[in-house]
Amino acid sequence: MLKAATGGATHGGARTGSAAGGGAVTDAAVAVDAVTSDSPDLTPKPFAPGPVAPEPVAPAPFAPDPVTPDPVADAPVAADGAIRVPEAPLAPGEVERLVGGWHHDPHGLLGSHDSATGTAVRVLRPLAERVVVDTGIARYELTHQQDGFFTGLLPRTAVTEGYLLRVTYAGKEFEQEDGYRFLPTVGETDLHLIGEGRHEQLWQALGSHVRVLDGVAGVAFSVWAPNASGVRLVGDFNGWNGAAHPMRSLGISGVWELFVPGIGEGTSYKYEIATRDGRRLQKADPLARAAECPPATASVVTESHYSWQDAEWMASRGRLPHHQGPFSVYEVHLPSWRPGLSYRQLAEVLPAYVHDLGFTHVELMPVMQHPFDGSWGYQVTGFYAPTSRLGSPDDFRFLVDAFHQAGIGVIVDWVPAHFPKDEWALAQFDGAPLYEPADPRRAEHPDWGTLEFDYGRTEVRNFLVANAVYWGEEFHVDGLRVDAVASMLYLDYSRENGEWAPNEHGGRENWDAVRFLQEMNATVYRRCPGVVTVAEESTAWTGVTAPTDHGGLGFGLKWNMGWMHDSLVYMSKEPVHRKFHHNEMTFSMVYAYSENYVLPISHDEVVHGKQALVSKMPGDWWQQRANHRAYLGYMWAHPGKQLLYMGQEFAQGAEWDHHEGPQWWVLDEQWPAHAEHAGVRDLVRDLNRIYQDTPALWQQDTDPAGFAWLDGGAADDNVFSFVRFDTMGRPLVCVSNFSPVVRHGYRVGLPTVRADVRDARWLEVLNTDTPVYGGGGIGNPDPIKAEPVEWNGRDTSAELTLPPLATIWLSPA
Structure with a gap:
């Protein structure tokens, strides 16, 4: 049965x-009237009261039941x-609509x-x-x-x-x-939340899901396409002919749904959308959680079977606020770090490498599905699908888990600012502007030939907010670095007069985007404890890292693009000219506490003719590497968190190439050439080690009490000296000499370690000129004795030997 x-x-x-x-x-066409005209009259006769008996009624003829x-x-x-x-x-017209997909x-x-x-x-x-x-x-x-x-x-x-x-x-x-004998698999509560834009786990309602309904196994499909006249499902299970699989509309929600028995994981599919103007479009699923490997573009049914092993990490990751803890980031483009390696193969080597270098976090350039390798992942077509180039979604989970077990947090780049115009993806998804604004002045992104999202549309905002939550809940990522925030905030971004439409108040601010970012941040922090969001925002927008209940955007951290630009301008100058650009290095402290900052040397700075970090430096090869090392020492001591792009940790000389990846071969050279690159990598390892062990370098990054200039005005000497403090007042002194000459007997004021001690001893805990790093070996003998000589506004000071093009760190003995 x-x-x-x-x-x-x-x-x-x-x-x-x-x-x-x-x-x-x-079924009116085949129905017949069940009641005949010969049915007996069963209407009751009036009752006559009194002694007169009613007249007898003749029995009605026998009539069988209908x-x-x-x-x-x-x-x-x-x-x-x-x-x-x-x-x-x-009726033929009904059949034609049905078989025609309308x-x-x-x-x-x-x-x-x-x-x-x-x-x-x-x-x-x-x-x-x-x-x-x-x-x-x-x-x-x-x-x-x-x-x-x-x-x-x-x-x-x-x-x-x-x-x-x-x-x-x-x-x-x-x-x-x-x-077609099953009720919808999308419930009324789901539809209500979708309509309100409050479905924080949207991926569980829409997309494709393996289901068993009343003992029948299959896949439930659902897609939001409110402007469609009809939607059919096409895939490898029906020869990419959707005639047998029309979907039903679930009313005003705009959602279309169908349960297909007999198929399961691995099924490739798309939605065939009949538009109101008579066209047929084949579209990938916006909520697909897996996709075919490019150049193929279909969505793929998937379910997770991964068993996480990172419970301890997940329970402890939020104990210390990110802006008050050590936070140094290694930025990686997964497909090119070691070209040809899958997620699982990367898990065998990349977490160990990052751990060995002492970085606290890894930041992955976008891992979401994208069709064009040359976009590096920043033109996303599958926001809910890890790129299939490197493996399955569970394979990516395996990589994240491996990082966590190595004690490393995982940040992924997230791109809610725009999406490409590929005809099979989000652009005019149901035949009309849907994910993008209808006004082309707001839809077109002038820089990248892409489309911007319509942040004012409830369902679109929900799509993006839920996507941010998705990466935290489904893949245990520890942070989202949000790309191109400035392009979202300003309606006139990269547009000339007449090319943009002002807001309702006549201004240039995109208030819909502001509200979206606030909702996204508030939702992510509420649902994913311990996660941090990081804004790549290049303007002076106020309150990027301020709480949303204070009118801020609610990000945890913000890239300090001003520091990056200014400091690289200074470092690119010949030392003889640097005194004229001294303020490029000191200006960052004017606004250092306006936001919670990350100091980024990212992929954007080592590509497209900008040269690798070491190649930006002036002088011969030795001087370039010395400048590189000195700059890293200065950067790690400066208030703010650090981010360094792959390949720069060993001073590769060539720009990054997304086909070839880092120039690992330079590390194979033998001594003394070995120190030219491996020595720089050793320096980065020591920078991170000392950094993590020294609370003064991170504990008060966002508090003015954590920093003081010793001498920020020695422009003629190309020298910068400052001190960092932890919450207990313990100091670390940083002195950078960006001139190519040795400065003997260079007096530097030192902070008082104890009120009753004016001859404290100091140790040189880092010197970027150390021979093992590839330097010349000029430095200071231990210990360095402070003298009761007032200098730089300090009661004590010491005469130091400053190596050329080098940074030294001093710590009380």
Whole structure:
């Protein structure tokens, strides 16, 4: 006996419509009147009170109860025993809409529907030669009406516990379930939250999901396409012909849904959308959690089977606020770090490498699905799918888990600022602007030939907010670095007069984007404890890292693009000219506490003709490397967190190439050339080690009490000296000499370690001129004794030897 399908079969009564709002479907074309004109008059006679007895009434002629006609009475029987039942036809216009993919409620026509005369079963099977309904007790052959549309009127009692379809193609019979006998898999609560823009786990409602409904395994598909006239599902399971798989509209929600039995993980698919102007579009699923490997563009059904091993990491990662803890980041482009390695192969080497160098976090350039390698992931077409170039979503989970087990946090670049115009992706998704604004002055992104999101549309904002949550909840990422925030905040970004539309107040601020960023940050911090969001924001917008309840955008950290630009301008000058640019290095402290900053030397600074970091430096090869080392020493001591792009940790001389990746071969050279690159890497390792062990370098990054200039005005000497303090007042002194001459007996004021001690001793805990780093070995003997000589406004000072083009750090002995 076949088990009945709950929630879909309407046996025993007329179907009363689905969540799409469709009305009851009756089989008027085959119905007959069950009440005849010969029925007896059963109207009661008036009662006459009193002693007079009522007149006798002659008994009415016998009339049997009405009999429902049997649709299979005298029906012919096929050779295999299947009963050829009468048709249950529809008007040709309805069938044409259905087979043409323009019908909003195919479930109202297809499947099984009870009526007064029997159970109508209608099936859409293009190219089929024969369709038989198998109830487990009897088999009923349907009649082909037109264009692959088969119908039949079964006895009302025939379909009581479900049925199977036996469909014949090219002489071969296939057993199939009927997906049109199930109720929607998207619930009313989901639709309500989608409509309000508050579905924080949107990926669980939309997209593709393996389901078992009433014992029937298959995949539930759902997509938001409110402007579509019809949506059909195409994929490898139906030969990319959606004629047999029209989806139903779930009313005003704009969501279309279909459950397809008999398919599962690994199925490739797209949505075929019939537009209001008569076009047909094939679109990848915006909520797909996996995709085919480019250049293929289809979405792929996937489910996670990964078992996480990072419970300890997840429980402890939020104990210390990020702006008050050590935070040094190694930025990586996964496909090119070691070209050819998969997620799982990278997990065997990359976490160990980052851990060995002492970075606290790794930042991954976008891992979301993107069609063009040369975009480095910044033109995203699959916001919910890790790129399939390197493996499956569970493979990416394995990599994140490996980082966590190595004690390293994972930040991923996230790109909600724009998306590409590929015809199979988000652009004009249902034939009209949907994810992008309708006004082209707001839709077109002038810099990248892409489209911007419509942050004012409820469902679009929900799509992005839920996506941010998705990466935290589903992949355990520890942070999102949000790309191109400035382009979101300003309506006139990269636009000339007349090319942009002002806001409702006539201004240039994109208040819809502001509200979206605030909602995103507030939601992520609430749902994903311990996660940090980082803004790449290049303007002076106020309150990027201020709390949302104080009117800020709510980010945890912000890239300090001003520091990056100014400091690299200074470092690119010949030392003889640096005194004229001294303020390029000191200006950052004027605004250092306006936000919670990260100091980035990112991929953007080592590509497109900007040269590698070491190649930006003036002088011969030795001087370039010395400048490089001195700059890193200055950067790690400066207030703010650090970020360094791959390859710069060993001073590769060439720009980054996304095909070739870092120049690992330079590390294979033997001593003394070995120190030219491996020595720089050793320096980065020591910088991170001392950094993590020295709270003065990170504990008060956002507090003016954590920094003081010793001498910020020694422009003629190209020297900068300052002191960092932890919350206990323990100092670390940094002195950078950006001139190529040795400065002997250079007096520097020193902070008082103890009020009763004016001859404290100091140790040189870091010197970028150390021979093992590739330097000349000029430095200061330990210990350095402070003298009670006032200097730089300090009670004590010491005469130091400053190596050329070098940075030294001093700590109390």
